[in-house]
Structure formats: C-alpha cells, structure tokens
Amino acid sequence: MSNPILQVENLQICVRKKPGVLILRGVSFHVNAGETLAIVGESGCGKSMTSLAIMGLLPDAVEKLSGTIRFKGRELPITDNRAMRKVRAAEIGMVFQEPMAALDPLYPVGKQVLEVIEEHEKLPRAMAWARVIDLLTKVDLPNPETLAWSYPHKLSGGQLQRVVIAMALACNPDVLIADEPTTALDVTVQAQIMRLLKRLQRDTGVAIVLITHNLGLVAHTADRVMVMYAGNKAEEAPTRDLFLNPRHPYTRGLLDATPNPERASAQGGVLREIPGTVPSIADPMPGCRFAPRCPNASDLCHARFPDPTYEGAHGYACHHPVTDARV
C-alpha cells in the first residue's frame, strides 16, 4: 500500500534573506500513489506555501531555507524554473482557489487547455484539440465543442473550476494539488466538484493533495490527513483514525469545534477558531508553538519543541498527547 510518489523532507521556508522568519519550520510528509492526502490547518499555517514549494512557484518574497522534495525518488529542482516547467502540469498538476480569476480573460477556455498539451507533448494540432474536447467531456461540461470556444467571462464559477481541473489533468500528472478547490463555490457546486475529483482519481489513479478548511470534505474524501499548525506538522493519520482518535490537542480542538464532522459539510463544517491567536512567524519561541493556547501545556512544552512520535501510520508532535478517544 505504501508507495510514496511525493516525499517532502524537513522543508523550511523563510521570508527572503530573513532565515529567522520561518513560514515552514521543517515539514515532512509523503503522498502515496493514487491516494488522497488532506492538509488542514488554520489560515496562515503554511498550507499554500507547501504546495507552491512543490510546484517551484514560491513567491519572490520567500525562499527555501532547507529540506528536499522528492518526486518518484528524484529530487525536484524547485529553484530552477526551466527544469520545473517540465514537472508542472506534466507530472504534478495544480488547481487553485479562485476559478473566476484562474483563466486568462482574453482566450477561449479550450485554447487554454490546449496550451498545456502543446507545451508538454508533441502532438498534431487536431489530435491535441480532440483531447481538449475529450477532457472537457470528462469533467462533465455541457456541449464541449461549443464551450471550448467560450471566453471565461461566459462561464460560471463551477464550470470554470471544471476547466481548470481539465487543464491540470490534461497531461495525466501523477499528483494533483488542489488548494481549496471548492472554497469559492456554492455548497451544491462544491459537492459536485469533489465528486468529479474523486471520479477522475478512480479513472486515472492520480494522487490528490487536498488543501481545505472543510473537515466534512476531509471525512468524505481523504485517505489520510495532515494537520498543520503555525508552520509545523502537528499530526498525521489515516482519516478514520484521526477523527476517532486525535492525539494532538490542536487536532482535538479542531474536531471538537466541529459538532459532527461526518455530517459537517451539510452543516457548513468549516474549521472554527480555537480561542487565542497563532504566534507571528517572526516569533522565535523555542517550544511548542501551540503552547500558549493548549489546555495540556506544561513548562516542558514552552521550553522544548516536541519531536514527532509515531504509532504505526499515526504520527503527532506533542509532549502530552490526548489519550481519550472521541465518541
């Protein structure tokens, strides 16, 4: 079962030229072929930075300090734009949060899908175009031949996100990173898009990294979950395990703030805030970054950062893990 296709090891990202201001403080995780890994955590904890780092698309204002990202065992040259171009879309596709702003307003949507294929594969125009139509059909867009020539402003948010998904999967990547792919959409459309992603995953075997605030979505779609807090990995576990038996107090807080994650999407189960605030990324606290908000915190927590502990596939970074299971 465990067949890591993407491995992130001790990834540290800081504000450019400020190694003390850490956005990611040494994050390690892996994604297995064909699985869905959900990444959850409060706003600003570094979820998007993690995915942008994998794509080699970090903003100019930040830089990688240390760590490696391996794809199929090979280290990704994430600072080499030219080399990363061959990885983007071809091996790792990405879907972003805002479908309304994701497409160039001046080109028909089909052309923008075509652009991906033409960039990565030497195909005759007609064959590439046939593939565009096929892709638009597969993402359940109506009248693909006509729709391909529509401009983005004529499409709804849900339709645009389908086009973006078609674009991201056009060259059959092995991994799809979806950074809050449904946050900007209506609830009913959200469910449709998630069903589409799962169906495409079944058909193509693509691994999905799903970044979301929606625990209901996680419960329904993810195989494993990684919980992040303030630039660290707090906990990681198979989905069921995490929901039933969270070990990190932060995870526990998140779950308790969402009455019933199994039915949370129907209740609009978005992460609710835990009292207190996240420490600033410039704050050089030596211990656990959750300590100021943690009910279990001790002097040890404030003094020393907890090393990760593993119980099989379930890992957490905490000195005093939660022991009682949720009911």
Added chain:
Amino acid sequence: MKPIRRRFPWAFLAKRVAYGALAMLAIAIINFFLLKLAPGDAAEALAGQAGTADPAYIAQLRAQFGLDQPLLSQLWAFLVRLATLDLGYSYVFNERVSVLIFSRMPATLMLMGAAIVIAVIGGIVFGVTAARYANRWPDRVISFVALLLYGTPPYWIGLMMILIFAVTLGWTPTSGMENVLAFNTGWDRVADIAHHLILPALAQSIFYLAIYIRLVRAGMLEVLSLDFIRVARAKGISERRLSYRHALRNAVLPLVTVVGTNVGNFLGGAVLTETVFSWPGVGRLMFDAMFQRDLNLLLSILVLSSFFVILANLIVDLLYAVINPTVELK
C-alpha cells in the same frame, strides 16, 4: 477546430458614425463662426492683394463669393462646400486648400506612420523587458531613460539629433524630405527619402516611446500579479510566452487607446518635428498658416484633424473589442 465568429456590430457602427457626423457638424459650425469673428473677409483680402480698395469692386467680389447673403445661407453654403471636400482657397499659398493639404499629406503620413510604428515596437519590447526584470538593472536602465526622454522637450531632442547625427557625424541629411536636385527616380528615390526620414521619424517616435514604455511596464506589472498568471505558470509554460501571450495582451489594452489618440491626432502631432526638420508635411503647413495668418487654411486643417480623431476613436473601440472579448459593443 473552428472558432465561433462574433457577429459584426453593425448597430454599434451605425450609431457611432451618426454621432461622429454630428460631432463633425458641430465642429464645422463652430469653426465657421470663428472665421466670421475674424476681422475682414476674403473679398477685402483679395482686393487688398489686387492693390485696390474700390468699394464697388469689393461688393462685386462679395456677391461673387456669396458673402452678401444672410449668415445662415452662408453657413449652409460653407457646410455644403465642406461636405464636398472643397475647403476654399489659400491666398497665401495661391492654391486651393484641399489641394494644398492633400499634397502635403503623404509626407506627414510617412513621418507619423514610421514614428508610431517605431514607438509601438520599442514601447512593447522595452516595456515588457522592464516589467520582467522589475526593479533589477534592466528595468532601472530602461525606466530611467524613459523618464529622461519623457521630461525632455521633443524639439530639443530633434535639434540635438541634427547636431550629432547630421552635422557632426554626417550620417544623415540635416533637413528636408529628399534631395530634389539629384532628380532620383524609382528605388534611388525611395532610398533617398528613407535616408531623410530616419532622423525626424526617430525624433518624433522618442516622444511617444517614452509614454508607451511607461504604460506597458505599468500594465504588465499589474497583470503579472493576477491569479491567472500563476495558474499559467503552473501549466509549465515559459516566462517569455507568459509575458507576451498572456500578460502583454492584457496589459496592451490601455496602450491601444493612447496609440489610437496619437494616430488620430497625426496631423497636428508632428508640427514641431516637421518644423525642426523642414519636413514638407501638413504639420509644417499648419505652422506656416499660423504665422502668416492664413485663417481659412488653419481652420481647414483643424476640421480635417478633428475628423481623423473621431475616425481613430471609432477604430480603437472596434479594435478594443477584438482584443478584449469581455467588451460588448453596444
């Protein structure tokens, strides 16, 4: 694969042509009354030229020109003349105004065409380069030079260019459009005119170039920060393609408007350059008309110029809709 054709916006076109015609009419009427406000009239001027002030002769000329008619019928006659492109007579140049203007037109078209083409190409190349290397040295150099050119009077640039390239280095002629005494024909003549054209075209283009570079750079920086650029990057396409195919096409929209204005204003735009380089175009004709108080000639050029401005505006709006599909022409 076959794109869906958008229907040609006939209704929009008809509406704009009607508006344009109305605007032209208003401009012509205003110009007519400006002419009437000026002291003296054509009859007095012509009689003066003939060296007589005989009231009977002047009255006869007035009757001949229709100047004894009521003002409104004179206005009507004027508008009819305009509509048939009969702009009257220039007593200074001893030639019909329309003949005068249209004989000068090719020179101006050549100069402004070359200048604007150079400026658009240069503005795009330098503007895109500056934006791609924002705040690094290529941008610093380009932006500094653009600012310098923007702040320098165009005629001064022209004079300096004559001094350096024509007088000191002797690479180009100092003025004029061709070496008339050489009696060149065919390709020799074309080469000779091109040789004369280089300096004035460059001098004129520098004025536009400074504006275009700044416009393209600012537009590019704005577009490059948009979401769809990051999405396009995630598709693995090259930075060059990203810049020219996605960012530039979006960033160029404001440039289209400004270039359109400059093109529409081509008759008056080159007055200084044509004067500095003794370029025999309409701009210089306008300058001469101004100094010799040839009011009719001057106003004719202004009316014609307003026609081109209106026409260029219409073309810009049509073009804008072609480049930007989100624009609906109504």
